[in-house]
Amino acid sequence: MSxxxxxxxxxxxxxxxxxxxxxxxxxxxxxxxQSTELVQEQPKRSWRSYVWDTLDKSPEERRFLFKLDAVIxxxxxxxxxxxxxxxxxITNAFVSGMKxxxxxxxxxxxYMQTCWTxxxxxxxxxxxxxxxxxxxxxxxxxCEVVWAIMTILLAKxxxxxxxxxxxxxxxxxxxxxYPGMQYIIGSWYRKDELxxxxxxxxxxxxxxxxxxxxxxxxxxxNLAGAGGFKGWQWLFIIDTVISLPIAIxxxxxxxxxxxxxxxxxxxxxxxxxxxxRMRLEGRAPRAPYTKAKFKKIxxxxxxxxxxxxxxxxxxxxxxxxxxxxxxxxKSKGRSITEVNxxxxxxxxxxxxxxxxxxxxxxxxxxxxxxxxxxxxxxxNIVIYSSLAAWNIPDGxxxxxxxxxxxxxxxxxxxxxxxxxxxxxxxxERALVTGTMNEMAYVIQAWLPLLIWQQVEAPVYHKxxxxxxxxxxxxxxxxxxxxxxxxxxRANKLLAEEQNA
Numbered sequence: 001m002s003x004x005x006x007x008x009x010x011x012x013x014x015x016x017x018x019x020x021x022x023x024x025x026x027x028x029x030x031x032x033x034q035s036t037e038l039v040q041e042q043p044k045r046s047w048r049s050y051v052w053d054t055l056d057k058s059p060e061e062r063r064f065l066f067k068l069d070a071v072i073x074x075x076x077x078x079x080x081x082x083x084x085x086x087x088x089x090i091t092n093a094f095v096s097g098m099k100x101x102x103x104x105x106x107x108x109x110x111y112m113q114t115c116w117t118x119x120x121x122x123x124x125x126x127x128x129x130x131x132x133x134x135x136x137x138x139x140x141x142x143c144e145v146v147w148a149i150m151t152i153l154l155a156k157x158x159x160x161x162x163x164x165x166x167x168x169x170x171x172x173x174x175x176x177x178y179p180g181m182q183y184i185i186g187s188w189y190r191k192d193e194l195x196x197x198x199x200x201x202x203x204x205x206x207x208x209x210x211x212x213x214x215x216x217x218x219x220x221x222n223l224a225g226a227g228g229f230k231g232w233q234w235l236f237i238i239d240t241v242i243s244l245p246i247a248i249x250x251x252x253x254x255x256x257x258x259x260x261x262x263x264x265x266x267x268x269x270x271x272x273x274x275x276x277r278m279r280l281e282g283r284a285p286r287a288p289y290t291k292a293k294f295k296k297i298x299x300x301x302x303x304x305x306x307x308x309x310x311x312x313x314x315x316x317x318x319x320x321x322x323x324x325x326x327x328x329x330k331s332k333g334r335s336i337t338e339v340n341x342x343x344x345x346x347x348x349x350x351x352x353x354x355x356x357x358x359x360x361x362x363x364x365x366x367x368x369x370x371x372x373x374x375x376x377x378x379x380n381i382v383i384y385s386s387l388a389a390w391n392i393p394d395g396x397x398x399x400x401x402x403x404x405x406x407x408x409x410x411x412x413x414x415x416x417x418x419x420x421x422x423x424x425x426x427x428e429r430a431l432v433t434g435t436m437n438e439m440a441y442v443i444q445a446w447l448p449l450l451i452w453q454q455v456e457a458p459v460y461h462k463x464x465x466x467x468x469x470x471x472x473x474x475x476x477x478x479x480x481x482x483x484x485x486x487x488x489r490a491n492k493l494l495a496e497e498q499n500a
Contacts, residue, residue: 053362064266067265072188073197080178082239090116094112096339097220097231102157107454109323111160112167113448117171119170120172121438121442124179128179128183129431140181141249143173144173144177148240148244152239179433185198186283186416186419191420192367195362202409203351215235259275261274303428303435305481308473312470312473314444318452318460328397331458345405349405350405353408355409356372369414372410373474374475374478376409377407379403380467380468381471381472383407384471385468387400388461390464
């Protein structure tokens with residue numbers, strides 16, 4: 001990226017009117033000629049950046065980011081909240097009467113989760129590719145509405161087959177959201193901003209998990225039997241009541257991408273500012289799919305190693321993603337309220353560690369994504385080694401189930417890393433982030449059937465042992481990506497110097 005000989009910042013003066021300057025906006029400004037700094041090519045860092053990254057930016061950029069954060073973080077967080085609420089409610093319903101009412105005494109819970117995963121896997125990559133051609137403000141909210149409506153239908157299911165079919169289509173509709181919103185976040189934010197937003201977005205999923213537990217406990221206590229519905233049926237009904245307004249709001253608020261946005265809350269100057277921010281970041285705009293582009297994508301290490309990293313993360317946190325804690329509590333004779341609420345502490349720890357990982361990555365580690373990933377892998381090794389032994393004091397077992405939350409907070413960092421590594425090709429970025437999520441769930445579709453079988457609960461020895469090896473593989477992959485990315489950047493800088 002070439003730098004101006006005069007300054008490291010873009011100014012209003014630089015951006016006025018049509019210009020051939022490499023730092024000019026494509027949109028003509030009609031503001032006065034004051035040279036107020038707007039976009040810093042290399043963002044300044046002071047102690048205020050450790051609190052929040054916009055505090056060291058120009059007033060114009062702060063105003064723009066305030067609007068962007070208010071919309072994107074709200075839509076992303078609420079959307080992911082309802083996605084997780086509608087995704088994990090099957091586990092809360094299962095341990096709160098659904099198992100007995102529908103006579104689910106085999107591995108039916110595994111099959112329900114697998115049906116959801118299969119639908120999720122089928123939809124992810126096609127959906128992310130469609131997002132480079134269809135306005136996200138149409139596609140994502142429409143799918144949110146579909147899964148919200150299907151969730152309420154679970155309350156009327158009488159057979160496992162009906163549950164399996166609905167779970168498949170709920171997974172298909174939900175496949176749009178997480179990789180799609182990560183793609184959108186990566187299209188608006190710069191490197192010093194990206195991890196925090198990605199992780200705040202991801203943390204909302206853990207909040208959804210927590211809320212589902214509290215909601216199930218409240219519903220079981222206050223609504224069980226009302227209107228002829230059991231407590232677990234009311235859970236699905238209330239989930240839809242919460243989800244639909246959030247889904248519909250996306251049609252009116254989602255900003256799409258900088259180069260095609262028609263967001264009513266952005267001025268023309270702010271849209272131009274957004275485009276320039278992405279140009280300075282080296283984040284490429286949309287371009288056609290070509291045979292050469294696909295060849296470039298699939299001949300690079302990016303799609304393979306970043307996908308492997310996310311597979312290891314997504315499938316290495318079984319103590320929190322599977323109902324291991326809940327079923328252990330149930331085996332100890334705990335009440336339904338306790339079975340649903342105690343595991344929310346793990347989700348709360350995930351929220352806290354997710355934010356710690358994001359802030360330290362963007363500030364203390366100066367944009368490095370690998371240190372928190374390696375740390376969470378080391379914590380997982382300790383936790384799953386202890387649970388694999390199983391015959392340990394109950395106090396330490398409690399600690400292991402709670403500390404499993406340390407492993408769930410790095411999803412946003414892996415996606416932030418992918419956006420940075422693939423930043424110079426928009427279509428590669430969309431395909432890689434979609435593939436990361438999809439392949440993680442491809443593995444999740446069958447791996448739990450082998451290592452997290454319901455009939456082996458709560459011991460799950462195979463699951464805990466496998467998680468140890470997954471944690472080791474994740475650490476090794478993170479170091480390999482770091483090495484190859486550094487090498488790639490060095491080669492790119494050398495090529496630019498030679499061309500200059």
